[in-house]
Amino acid sequence: MSRRGFGPRDAAALALGADAVAGLLRQAGDFELVRTGSRGLFWLEPMVEVETAQGRIAYGPVGAGDVPGLLGVLPAGGAHPLRLGRPEEIPYLARQTRLTFARCGIVDPLSLDDYRAHGGLKGLARAIETGPAATIETVTQSGLRGRGGAGFPTGIKWKTAADAPGARKFIVCNADEGDSGTFADRMLMEGDPFVLIEGMAIAAIAVGATKGYVYTRSEYPHAVATFDAALDAARRAGLLGAGVLGSAHAFDIEQRVGAGAYVCGEETSLLDSLEGKRGQVRAKPPLPAHKGLFGCPTVINNVVSLASVPIILTEGAAYYRELGMGRSRGTMPIQLAGNIKFAGLFEAGFGLTLGELVNEIGGGTLTGRPVRAVQVGGPLGAYFPPSLFDTPFDYEAFAARDGLIGHGGIVAFDDTVDLAKQARFAMEFCAAESCGKCTPCRIGSVRGMEVIDRIVAGEQPEANLDLLRDLCETMKFGSLCALGGFIPYPVMSALGHFPEDFRPAHREAAK
Numbered sequence: 001m002s003r004r005g006f007g008p009r010d011a012a013a014l015a016l017g018a019d020a021v022a023g024l025l026r027q028a029g030d031f032e033l034v035r036t037g038s039r040g041l042f043w044l045e046p047m048v049e050v051e052t053a054q055g056r057i058a059y060g061p062v063g064a065g066d067v068p069g070l071l072g073v074l075p076a077g078g079a080h081p082l083r084l085g086r087p088e089e090i091p092y093l094a095r096q097t098r099l100t101f102a103r104c105g106i107v108d109p110l111s112l113d114d115y116r117a118h119g120g121l122k123g124l125a126r127a128i129e130t131g132p133a134a135t136i137e138t139v140t141q142s143g144l145r146g147r148g149g150a151g152f153p154t155g156i157k158w159k160t161a162a163d164a165p166g167a168r169k170f171i172v173c174n175a176d177e178g179d180s181g182t183f184a185d186r187m188l189m190e191g192d193p194f195v196l197i198e199g200m201a202i203a204a205i206a207v208g209a210t211k212g213y214v215y216t217r218s219e220y221p222h223a224v225a226t227f228d229a230a231l232d233a234a235r236r237a238g239l240l241g242a243g244v245l246g247s248a249h250a251f252d253i254e255q256r257v258g259a260g261a262y263v264c265g266e267e268t269s270l271l272d273s274l275e276g277k278r279g280q281v282r283a284k285p286p287l288p289a290h291k292g293l294f295g296c297p298t299v300i301n302n303v304v305s306l307a308s309v310p311i312i313l314t315e316g317a318a319y320y321r322e323l324g325m326g327r328s329r330g331t332m333p334i335q336l337a338g339n340i341k342f343a344g345l346f347e348a349g350f351g352l353t354l355g356e357l358v359n360e361i362g363g364g365t366l367t368g369r370p371v372r373a374v375q376v377g378g379p380l381g382a383y384f385p386p387s388l389f390d391t392p393f394d395y396e397a398f399a400a401r402d403g404l405i406g407h408g409g410i411v412a413f414d415d416t417v418d419l420a421k422q423a424r425f426a427m428e429f430c431a432a433e434s435c436g437k438c439t440p441c442r443i444g445s446v447r448g449m450e451v452i453d454r455i456v457a458g459e460q461p462e463a464n465l466d467l468l469r470d471l472c473e474t475m476k477f478g479s480l481c482a483l484g485g486f487i488p489y490p491v492m493s494a495l496g497h498f499p500e501d502f503r504p505a506h507r508e509a510a511k
């Protein structure tokens with residue numbers, strides 16, 4: 001009978017008391033507790049697991065008060081009201097295709113031995129063996145597109161940087177994760193940081209970069225600490241340094257912590273911020289792949305994009321490409337948040353419909369009231385009503401309905417939501433977060449708030465609605481970056497799908 005257990009140290013689990021639970025379990029004598037990341041089933045956190053002859057058995061959500069009663073049964077995986085059975089058989093996990101998050105919630109995030117034992121470093125070994133051109137070709141053939149929001153093909157980006165002349169090249173990882181309702185980057189950095197290090201090392205070998213930076217948001221102190229500790233462990237083990245895994249490639253990574261401006265997630269602002277300047281959007285061209293950090297060719301990729309590369313190299317391009325639909329290949333870690341019963345991370349091949357994700361997997365709203373709207377893709381994403389829930393999770397399908405999947409966040413709202421308020425909030429957010437470089441965004445967002453206020457107050461509603469549509473057109477086509485350029489999506493979708501919320505009579509009746 002084993003006395004080895006697993007308890008989460010993920011920030012979401014910590015917020016729900018995981019440290020107190022772990023402390024009590026450790027006091028129980030010979031019970032060895034490994035602290036892991038989260039499996040991403042937040043309503044069951046803190047979820048504690050124990051190794052038994054039948055595999056791991058999970059219990060959750062475990063509160064500190066449950067521990068005394070659990071201690072007698074836990075080591076043998078015995079019966080208890082909180083017993084969930086084998087985690088892999090919990091329907092929420094059983095329905096997933098876990099590639100990028102395969103180890104998250106399972107391994108000790110800071111043990112390279114555990115990482116290796118669960119298939120880690122095979123992708124990097126393959127990249128070293130086959131060389132840059134074959135590595136780039138595999139990533140291109142896999143169909144991987146950037147998971148940060150824009151969905152740009154990763155292989156093409158890498159090829160551009162590899163072909164760009166330059167004595168120094170950089171790999172920059174975008175871990176700013178500013179989108180509302182998203183937490184995939186954070187979960188990976190806390191739960192499986194070596195997969196990101198491995199992905200960055202593969203990118204470095206592919207393009208000939210010797211230095212990498214990870215730009216992490218300051219609101220993620222646990223991710224920052226775990227990732228720094230993983231970097232130290234990687235250096236000690238020769239995974240980073242003068243000869244990566246004993247090869248001729250030199251590569252090291254430094255983590256930098258941003259101050260939390262949404263616009264610093266935009267790649268060129270991020271580069272300015274990394275260079276020690278105020279984060280402001282740069283005009284393109286030049287592309288970062290040609291002239292990026294300190295004027296050198298730079299690959300800038302999201303955490304999930306980079307962390308998806310090791311499995312692609314390990315299993316081959318076809319294995320990854322087989323999953324998904326249309327031009328959206330592979331898997332996407334979808335993050336269910338807001339007013340939703342089963343909030344958490346759900347990794348699956350592209351193609352599930354929005355309705356399946358929100359109602360079946362997410363279980364509808366936490367309040368039990370009808371779902372009225374979901375915002376997909378962060379603060380720049382559109383609000384979708386249930387009548388569009390047949391939309392498959394796919395870059396092109398969302399674009400065809402004036403939406404975007406962004407970083408894969410879905411924020412659900414019940415029938416008490418006021419979409420006019422949400423539209424105003426979009427403008428307010430844009431005004432607060434605008435870098436100020438271009439007029440449509442800097443001034444337009446403030447005018448947007450004012451005009452929405454006039455509409456809901458019933459002041460010349462038709463003329464002001466026309467003005468709002470006109471303003472949104474100007475912002476969409478006249479802004480320098482996607483902050484000002486995409487804010488019209490939440491605004492116009494709120495107006496288009498929920499016009500009644502903008503009418504004063506309706507608003508009075510709803511009070």
Ligand SMILES: Cc1cc2nc3c(=O)[nH]c(=O)nc-3n(C[C@H](O)[C@H](O)[C@H](O)COP(=O)(O)O)c2cc1C
Binds near residue numbers: 146176179
């Ligand atoms: C306002 C704004 C904020 C952004 N925030 C993020 C972010 O937090 N994380 C991210 O990976 N990409 C973000 N992006 C997208 C990046 O500019 C860029 O496309 C991405 O980092 C490229 O990596 P990928 O190809 O792997 O997605 C943002 C873009 C804009 C316009």
Ligand code: SF4
Binds near residue numbers: 281484
């Ligand atoms: S759209 Fe806004 S955030 Fe983007 S460059 Fe213009 S002012 Fe800056």
